[in-house]
Amino acid sequence: MERREGEETVVAENGSTQENPKDGSICGFDSLHRLLQASLSPQLFQEVSRMLLGLNCGKEVEPITLQRPIKALSSKHNFDLQAFSFSADRESLRGPRIVRVGLIQNSVALPTTAPFLNQREGIFQKLIPMIDAAGSSGVNILCLQEAWTMPFAFCTREKKWCEFAEQIDGESTSFLQQFAQKYNMVIISPILERDLNHGETLWNTAVIIGNHGNIIGKHRKNHIPRVGDFNESTYYMEGNTSHPVFETAYGKIAVNICYGRHHPLNWLAFGLNGAEIVFNPSATVGELSEPMWPIEARNAAIANSYFVGSINRVGTEVFPHPFTSGDGKPQHSNFGHFYGSSHFSAPDASCTPSLSRCKDGLLISDMDLNLCRQLKDKWGFRMTARYEVYSDLLARYMKQDFEPQVISDPLLHKSAQVLP
Numbered sequence: 001m002e003r004r005e006g007e008e009t010v011v012a013e014n015g016s017t018q019e020n021p022k023d024g025s026i027c028g029f030d031s032l033h034r035l036l037q038a039s040l041s042p043q044l045f046q047e048v049s050r051m052l053l054g055l056n057c058g059k060e061v062e063p064i065t066l067q068r069p070i071k072a073l074s075s076k077h078n079f080d081l082q083a084f085s086f087s088a089d090r091e092s093l094r095g096p097r098i099v100r101v102g103l104i105q106n107s108v109a110l111p112t113t114a115p116f117l118n119q120r121e122g123i124f125q126k127l128i129p130m131i132d133a134a135g136s137s138g139v140n141i142l143c144l145q146e147a148w149t150m151p152f153a154f155c156t157r158e159k160k161w162c163e164f165a166e167q168i169d170g171e172s173t174s175f176l177q178q179f180a181q182k183y184n185m186v187i188i189s190p191i192l193e194r195d196l197n198h199g200e201t202l203w204n205t206a207v208i209i210g211n212h213g214n215i216i217g218k219h220r221k222n223h224i225p226r227v228g229d230f231n232e233s234t235y236y237m238e239g240n241t242s243h244p245v246f247e248t249a250y251g252k253i254a255v256n257i258c259y260g261r262h263h264p265l266n267w268l269a270f271g272l273n274g275a276e277i278v279f280n281p282s283a284t285v286g287e288l289s290e291p292m293w294p295i296e297a298r299n300a301a302i303a304n305s306y307f308v309g310s311i312n313r314v315g316t317e318v319f320p321h322p323f324t325s326g327d328g329k330p331q332h333s334n335f336g337h338f339y340g341s342s343h344f345s346a347p348d349a350s351c352t353p354s355l356s357r358c359k360d361g362l363l364i365s366d367m368d369l370n371l372c373r374q375l376k377d378k379w380g381f382r383m384t385a386r387y388e389v390y391s392d393l394l395a396r397y398m399k400q401d402f403e404p405q406v407i408s409d410p411l412l413h414k415s416a417q418v419l420p
């Protein structure tokens with residue numbers, strides 16, 4: 001596997017670019033997978049991959065070869081392109097239910113100092129070849145990253161970034177509807193939403209566009225971070241849409257937006273409502289969350305017997321005015337590196353390698369949705385879950401007079417001399 005030459009550039013405040021100061025690569029490699037592939041013997045690499053990525057129906061998650069024009073698009077527009085296939089066992093009474101799913105991760109197109117209209121238009125233009133590549137590859141369901149129309153400016157606490165907010169049927173939805181229709185593709189579009197009917201309230205929302213270009217519905221981010229520079233509660237409210245599952249032409253899907261992935265009950269709720277694929281469009285940085293990234297979604301896929309598509313944006317976004325976030329760090333002008341690494345996890349604990357840590361990318365995977373029920377039958381997590389015990393605990397916990405169920409060692413409260 002080729003070693004990268006550190007092509008990524010950081011777009012600085014003044015629009016200048018710094019060549020590869022911290023390009024986000026791992027010692028010049030796009031991803032851990034590629035580093036291992038280049039560093040280990042083929043036999044060792046296969047063993048290590050099996051341990052890291054698991055097995056799907058007893059074998060490695062299979063790579064798919066895409067057609068040459070699709071690969072040409074990725075070379076021309078310099079985005080990572082990877083494709084895989086998860087299979088399921090053959091069943092006697094049901095045919096396979098194979099859907100092709102795509103995830104797009106991207107950096108912003110212009111410096112954050114450019115006029116907002118140009119910034120948004122720049123992202124639209126940058127995404128066109130990636131969406132075309134997905135559509136031409138026959139992707140049925142495509143998901144974009146969190147707040148994809150804008151830089152992730154919520155670190156700044158400056159209110160001017162609210163201008164990027166749009167109505168559900170705003171510019172970005174119109175932009176994507178044409179692709180949904182053209183490619184007969186469901187598109188999940190996570191945006192900053194402005195709700196005109198409710199006093200212009202802002203939300204962090206995923207719009208679900210159906211394969212005919214229709215708007216199926218929306219889901220608003222349930223859990224808002226209050227960690228590090230993620231000052232998102234300055235901008236929008238905790239979602240009020242609960243845990244909807246959208247029944248589409250290609251399966252039952254749901255969206256757990258970014259920080260919601262730290263909440264197992266959030267994942268559970270989408271599962272209880274019958275999701276077969278849950279997308280996790282995110283924006284998160286290496287220093288804060290990278291050790292959690294490969295674990296949380298994969299665990300959710302296992303525990304809830306569904307597929308998960310995890311997406312993280314890419315690159316370093318530099319803002320005009322330095323900020324602090326009350327965490328003792330000196331003032332700074334960027335969030336840190338958004339480490340990409342988008343990937344799919346399956347209910348049988350297998351997962352795909354991740355997209356690049358430093359480059360735009362399109363990840364495609366076929367998945368036989370029959371695997372969800374097969375894993376439910378195998379492990380019986382739904383049947384062994386003892387929900388009644390937890391619902392009772394939660395009901396009691398929510399009461400003002402709740403007392404934790406702690407049984408103390410009586411000896412703890414006796415004086416030391418009674419002990420032998």
Ligand SMILES: NC(=O)NCCC(=O)O
Pocket residue numbers: 146224225230257258259260282283284285288289
């Ligand atoms: N966008 C967002 O919610 N980020 C929070 C940081 C994290 O969850 O890793």
